Amino acid sequence: MIExxxxxHIAMLADIGITKEELPEFTGQFNEILxxxxxxxxxxxxxxxxxxxxxxxxxxxxxxSLPQDEVLANTRDAEDGFFRAPRVx
Amino acid sequence: MASVTFAPDDRYNAFITTLSxxxxxxxxxxxIPVAVKDNISTRGIPTTCASRIxxxxxxxxxxxxxxxxxxxxxxxxxxxxMDEFGMGTTTENSAFGPTLNPADPTRVPGGSSGGxxxxxxxxxxxxxxxxxxxxxIRCPAAFCGIVGLKPTYGRVSRYGLIAYANSLEQIGxxxxxxxxxxxxxxxxxxxxxxxxxxxxxxxxxxxxxSVRGLKIGVPEEFFGEGVDPRxxxxxxxxxxxxxxxxxxxxxxxxxxxxxxxxxxxxxxxxEASSNLARFxxxxxxxxxxxxxxxxxxxxxxxxxxxxxxxxxRIMLGTFALSSGYYGKYYAKAQAARQQVRNDFVRLFRTVxxxxxxxxxxxxxxxxxxxxxxxxxxxxxxxxxxNLAGVPAISVPCGTSEGLPVGLQVIGQWFRDEKVIDVxxxxxxxxxx
Numbered sequence: 001m002i003e004x005x006x007x008x009h010i011a012m013l014a015d016i017g018i019t020k021e022e023l024p025e026f027t028g029q030f031n032e033i034l035x036x037x038x039x040x041x042x043x044x045x046x047x048x049x050x051x052x053x054x055x056x057x058x059x060x061x062x063x064x065s066l067p068q069d070e071v072l073a074n075t076r077d078a079e080d081g082f083f084r085a086p087r088v089x
Numbered sequence: 090m091a092s093v094t095f096a097p098d099d100r101y102n103a104f105i106t107t108l109s110x111x112x113x114x115x116x117x118x119x120x121i122p123v124a125v126k127d128n129i130s131t132r133g134i135p136t137t138c139a140s141r142i143x144x145x146x147x148x149x150x151x152x153x154x155x156x157x158x159x160x161x162x163x164x165x166x167x168x169x170x171m172d173e174f175g176m177g178t179t180t181e182n183s184a185f186g187p188t189l190n191p192a193d194p195t196r197v198p199g200g201s202s203g204g205x206x207x208x209x210x211x212x213x214x215x216x217x218x219x220x221x222x223x224x225x226i227r228c229p230a231a232f233c234g235i236v237g238l239k240p241t242y243g244r245v246s247r248y249g250l251i252a253y254a255n256s257l258e259q260i261g262x263x264x265x266x267x268x269x270x271x272x273x274x275x276x277x278x279x280x281x282x283x284x285x286x287x288x289x290x291x292x293x294x295x296x297x298x299s300v301r302g303l304k305i306g307v308p309e310e311f312f313g314e315g316v317d318p319r320x321x322x323x324x325x326x327x328x329x330x331x332x333x334x335x336x337x338x339x340x341x342x343x344x345x346x347x348x349x350x351x352x353x354x355x356x357x358x359x360e361a362s363s364n365l366a367r368f369x370x371x372x373x374x375x376x377x378x379x380x381x382x383x384x385x386x387x388x389x390x391x392x393x394x395x396x397x398x399x400x401x402r403i404m405l406g407t408f409a410l411s412s413g414y415y416g417k418y419y420a421k422a423q424a425a426r427q428q429v430r431n432d433f434v435r436l437f438r439t440v441x442x443x444x445x446x447x448x449x450x451x452x453x454x455x456x457x458x459x460x461x462x463x464x465x466x467x468x469x470x471x472x473x474x475n476l477a478g479v480p481a482i483s484v485p486c487g488t489s490e491g492l493p494v495g496l497q498v499i500g501q502w503f504r505d506e507k508v509i510d511v512x513x514x515x516x517x518x519x520x521x
Contacts, residue, residue: 007404014362014407015384016400017392029401030408032462037351040421043428056285070149074373085371086379086386 002030090114093122093164101189101198103207106135107167116162118276123158124208124217127168128175129260130249131155134165138251139183140173142394146373152249153281154218154260161276166214169204173396174365175222175253177201178467179453180229182398187455192234192493196452199229205263206233216269220250222258223353224447224471227483230263231447231495234485236512237263238270241503242478243288246281254360255286257353257475267484267513271296274505294506296513301335303511304440310346311445311470311497319489324446327486327496327515331444334518339440345428346473352425353472354465355409355418361399362406368394401461429476437501442511446470447483447495470497480505484512486519 004023007030011018018026068081077084092110099107105127113120125131128138130148132155137143151159158165172182180188180203188203190196191211198207202219206229209217219226221239230237238261245260252258262273271294280289307328312321332338370377370390377386395403409418436443449470458464474481479502486496496515500508 010404010408010411013411014403015366015387015391016395016403016407017388017390018400019392026401026404029461030405032460033354033405033465036462036465037355037418039348039351040355040418040425043348043352043421043425045420045424058282058285066149073149074146075371076376077371077379083371084379085369086377086381086383088383 002027002034093120093166095122095164095166097213099213101191101194101207101211102186103169103188103204103211103213104167105137105139105170105185105204108134108165111164111166113164114159114162116160117272118158119162121163121216122166122214123163124167124169124205124214125155125165126171126202126205126217126219128171128220128251129155129218130251131165131168134168136168136251137184138174139171139185140395140399141184142368142370142374142390144375148249150249153246153283154277155249157276157279167208169202169208169217171204172201173399174251174361175201175220175225175258176361176398176402178224178228178464179458180204181455182396184396189455190233190452193452193491195454196492197232197455199232199448199452201225202263203229206230206235206237209233209263209265210235216262216264216273218260219263220258220260221475222254222357223468223475226261226263227447227471227481227495227497228468230483232452232493234493235263235265236267236270236482236484237261238274238482238505238509239474239480240274240505241480243286244290244292244503244505245277246284246287248281248283252364254357255364256360257357267296267509267516270482271509274509290503292505294509297510298513298517299335300331300511300514303336303442304339305331305336306339306341306436306440306443307445308341308343308346308443310343315466315469316446316449317451317489320446320448320450320494323487323489323494324496328444330518331511331515334514341436341440343432343436343473345425345432346469348425349429349473349476350465350469352422352429353468353476354405355422356426358402358406359409359419360406362403362410365399365403370394398461426476429473433477433479442507443499445497447497451489451492451494474499478502480508482508482512484515486515
């Protein structure tokens with residue numbers, strides 16, 4: 001059973017932001033969905049994949065990339081060719 | 090350069106962005122208006138994923154599929170409405186309001202590619218691109234009465250598709266005829282080294298509407314609990330019609346269906362929780378307040394920018410991958426996914442294709458589905474193809490309560506040609 005404090009913790013881990021008012025509804029929905037997921041307890045772990053897997057390699061060749069001004073075009077907060085971001089510390 | 094004028098009466102809210110003048114050139118799609126779902130990057134044209142968090146974002150490059158459309162002269166006339174980031178079954182989860190179903194505007198068009206389906210079904214465009222993570226092309230195709238194909242995983246490049254669940258999703262064609270689906274597949278399947286999950290497997294095929302001697306598997310589970318008996322009856326009639334055209338019907342079982350939906354939702358939410366971490370308001374979208382600490386700024390951006398369903402799925406995925414729960418949810422979901430694949434491998438030893446309904450019901454009323462789990466449950470018949478990576482098509486096969494019903498045909502890996510042939514056979518048989 002997931003409680004409101006668990007939802008708060010998950011929201012913090014996911015950096016999703018949540019308000020106190022939202023907690024009861026999200027918690028109720030979470031429990032309903034997780035109850036449904038319990039059906040996975042019946043799944044027996046099978047051995048190796050029957051899928052054939054193959055690596056996809058290519059030569060590491062330098063190709064043209066986007067010009068810096070186009071990369072920065074979608075931010076309103078560029079400085080000296082860099083993105084400005086919130087402080088980490 | 091020649092151009093196509095586009096001034097639709099968008100009464101169904103199918104488009105987020107339209108271009109009144111769209112460039113066109115020579116090629117197999119010359120002069121044909123094509124709509125593109127708004128999670129596929131288009132250079133110079135806003136691309137929102139129907140989310141506030143991408144407000145104002147203009148991609149600096151084209152998705153590979155968009156490059157291919159342009160190379161064949163297609164006129165890209167607009168970007169279509171969708172459930173935010175592809176998360177939904179109705180196109181109601183859009184920051185731009187819901188799309189309405191042209192077959193009955195009091196109903197949803199299905200989702201998440203509901204705008205593309207409505208644009209095609211209403212005749213505003215001849216064809217469109219959608220994306221299908223758990224049924225998002227086939228569901229709206231079925232609900233709106235058009236044709237939609239989810240290609241084999243790895244057949245169409247996802248370069249430039251804004252990712253939601255990489256291991257499940259494919260870009261695919263939507264149109265009013267199987268012939269146009271086939272035409273779009275010829276254009277879309279050119280190899281792209283920028284998506285290392287694609288292989289070079291060009292589609293060069295003319296639909297062959299013959300099913301003589303073809304073995305069609307019909308799993309009991311596709312007509313079982315949760316499927317509206319009236320929808321099941323319409324689809325059975327369609328299967329019977331294929332039998333009359335010379336196909337052999339083989340009833341079969343798909344036991345993994347009992348946990349396929351749970352496996353799907355654990356997998357897609359887990360992948361979403363990682364993919365959507367990039368939306369932080371720094372490089373695009375609403376701008377972060379750089380004076381505040383990182384986490385606070387990030388959380389404010391995401392609480393305001395994402396809709397409730399997107400936040401719910403990011404949290405579900407974060408939970409499923411978190412320490413202590415990984416084994417119970419994510420690891421079990423991958424074991425279940427393997428069993429879905431194994432079921433398909435086993436069935437395809439004896440049958441050529443598998444057929445059943447695309448959706449368990451006809452289109453819902455707008456606002457009818459309010460709790461998330463009941464919405465998820467309506468994806469039960471479409472998710473197995475995504476979990477296994479096999480191709481699947483939805484083709485209109487009649488009506489129930491006056492609303493369109495879709496016949497789903499699922500094929501073997503990289504035999505998209507075969508599901509297109511069966512859909513063509515049904516389409517031509519139905520018009521006789």
